[in-house]
Amino acid sequence: MIRVVVVDDQAVVCDGLELILGSDPNIQVIGKAYDGDQAIELVTEKKPDLVLMDLKMPGLNGIQATREIKHRFPQVKVLALTTYGDDEWVFDAIRAGADGYLLKGVKREELLNAVQGTVQGKTHVDPSVAGKLFQSVARASTPPSSRLSETLSEREVEILRLIAQGYTNAEIAEKLYLTRGTVRNYVSSILEKLGVEDRTQAAILAIQCGLGES
Numbered sequence: 001m002i003r004v005v006v007v008d009d010q011a012v013v014c015d016g017l018e019l020i021l022g023s024d025p026n027i028q029v030i031g032k033a034y035d036g037d038q039a040i041e042l043v044t045e046k047k048p049d050l051v052l053m054d055l056k057m058p059g060l061n062g063i064q065a066t067r068e069i070k071h072r073f074p075q076v077k078v079l080a081l082t083t084y085g086d087d088e089w090v091f092d093a094i095r096a097g098a099d100g101y102l103l104k105g106v107k108r109e110e111l112l113n114a115v116q117g118t119v120q121g122k123t124h125v126d127p128s129v130a131g132k133l134f135q136s137v138a139r140a141s142t143p144p145s146s147r148l149s150e151t152l153s154e155r156e157v158e159i160l161r162l163i164a165q166g167y168t169n170a171e172i173a174e175k176l177y178l179t180r181g182t183v184r185n186y187v188s189s190i191l192e193k194l195g196v197e198d199r200t201q202a203a204i205l206a207i208q209c210g211l212g213e214s
Contacts, residue, residue, distance in 0.1 A: 002119050005031045005046060007039040007062065008054040008081075013104075017052060017081075024112050036060025036068075043069050043076060049119050053098070055082040055089055063092045070097030077118045081106070100124035123200045148209050151193050157211070159186050163199055164206035 006017045006029055014032040021027045030046050033039040037060045043051060051069060055062035066078045079100045080093045093101055100118045102111065103126045114124040149157055162172045173183045187199065196202050 002027045002050060002115060003030045003046070003048045004028065004115065005033060005039065005042050005048045005051045007033045007036075007051060007057075007065070009034050009057040013054070020108055020111060021052075021115065023108070024116075027112070027115060036062060036065030039065045040068055040072075043073055047073070048076060050077040050079060050115060052115070053078050053080050055080055055093060063089075063096045066093065066098050067096040079114060079118050079124065081111075102126045117198070122198045124198075125200050148206070148211065152190060156186055156190050156193070159183065160190055160202060160206045161211045163187070163190075164203040164211050166203075 004021055004027060006014050006021070008014045008017070011032075011034065014034070018029045018032065021029050030048055031042040033042050035057050039051065039053065039062075040060075042048075051066075053062045053066055062080065062082070066080070069076055069078060074097075077099045078097065079102065080098045081102050081104060082089065082093075083104045090101060100114060100123060102114055102124065106114070106126070118124055148160070152160065158176070159172055162175065167175065169180055169183045169187065172178070173180045176183075178186075191198070191202055194202055194205060196205060
């Protein structure tokens with residue numbers, strides 16, 4: 001059972017998220033908080049597996065609360081769920097220790113998958129903000145791509161480049177005239193060879209190695 005604390009300054013949003021999360025028999029909402037201070041108190045008391053954290057709140061905001069929670073309870077996962085996709089909010093949340101970043105309006109299944117995946121140690125970043133994060137990483141470090149070419153086949157490098165550019169499996173399949181199943185197999189092979197958990201980590205590594213440009 002995944003134990004979750006929901007944090008949002010709007011009670012109706014907290015209630016709605018509780019209903020959505022509660023539809024999964026493997027997820028239990030064990031508390032709701034309406035500002036950062038309450039969130040820290042709840043985490044201290046309940047020791048949840050994950051905090052679903054709004055960012056812009058009165059008083060102690062979600063970024064400040066995330067920083068404090070990750071400092072005091074590093075084992076607790078924090079998944080930011082907000083309406084803000086601006087660079088400042090994205091980077092500040094990640095720097096504060098957030099384990100993932102989703103925008104409100106995300107589909108039910110994607111939210112549930114993000115909660116489950118984050119608890120398992122995977123990184124979930126909303127596609128609409130992932131590019132900004134990748135570009136930031138790329139500016140910080142761009143080592144040569146030769147080591148990827150030594151690890152992956154030519155086709156795998158081609159697919160990894162498209163992943164780093166934000167293409168979905170379906171879009172990659174169409175672009176390269178492959179079946180979706182074939183692309184899924186290639187992606188699984190890429191993740192295994194690179195020793196990463198998910199597409200986001202693979203994309204970040206690809207951009208660090210200079211594969212992110214069109």
